[in-house]
Amino acid sequence: xxxxxxxxxxxxxxxxxxxxxxxxxxxxxxxxxxxxxxxxxxxxxxxxxxxxxxxxxxxxxxxxxxxxxxxxxxxxxxxxxxxxxxxxxxxxxxxxxxxxxxxxxxxxxxxxxxxxxxxxxxxxxxxxxxxxxxxxxxxxxxxxxxxxxxxxxxxxxxxxxxxxxxxxxxxxxxxxxxxxxxxxxxxxxxxxxxxxxxxxxxxxxx
Numbered sequence: 285x286x287x288x289x290x291x292x293x294x295x296x297x298x299x300x301x302x303x304x305x306x307x308x309x310x311x312x313x314x315x316x317x318x319x320x321x322x323x324x325x326x327x328x329x330x331x332x333x334x335x336x337x338x339x340x341x342x343x344x345x346x347x348x349x350x351x352x353x354x355x356x357x358x359x360x361x362x363x364x365x366x367x368x369x370x371x372x373x374x375x376x377x378x379x380x381x382x383x384x385x386x387x388x389x390x391x392x393x394x395x396x397x398x399x400x401x402x403x404x405x406x407x408x409x410x411x412x413x414x415x416x417x418x419x420x421x422x423x424x425x426x427x428x429x430x431x432x433x434x435x436x437x438x439x440x441x442x443x444x445x446x447x448x449x450x451x452x453x454x455x456x457x458x459x460x461x462x463x464x465x466x467x468x469x470x471x472x473x474x475x476x477x478x479x480x481x482x483x484x485x486x487x488x489x490x
């Protein structure tokens with residue numbers, strides 16, 4: 285962590301920190317943001333309230349050096365002069381009252397239960413045909429499906445809940461993992477989605 289701060293200072297650049305799942309750590313305390321450390325003036329910490337409340341809220345925040353904030357405010361005026369003042373004031377009141385912290389504690393427990401349910405269902409439905417490491421935080425599980433996908437033609441993989449691609453790996457010729465997001469699903473929907481995924485992968489021909 286401190287090494288990154290040192291590199292930022294030496295290179296005189298701005299480091300963008302997007303700690304999107306900071307509020308959702310289930311088994312351990314979250315790692316302190318770089319922006320909270322000493323000599324972190326070069327770090328620009330960004331966040332969003334969309335995952336805490338709802339995607340439609342579309343309200344984010346920036347923690348940075350005062351000069352950076354001032355310049356950013358000048359630039360944003362060119363894009364959106366007014367913003368959503370009412371929503372901003374409401375959220376500010378909720379934060380000051382402590383309601384936001386109480387809400388985060390509630391949804392953190394809910395997401396933990398969804399994570400555990402998803403992990404249990406993957407093991408029950410797929411058995412030893414897949415593997416994964418239970419994430420300590422976040423809203424998704426990375427699942428290794430290489431045993432099922434090896435030698436199969438997944439070009440026509442058809443599943444409304446999942447997408448397979450190798451866009452982020454130039455050397456990989458066929459997909460081997462699925463990122464399963466459980467944040468927006470209840471337990472029934474999680475089970476249905478995993479069962480559908482199993483049927484789809486099982487039906488793919490070599």
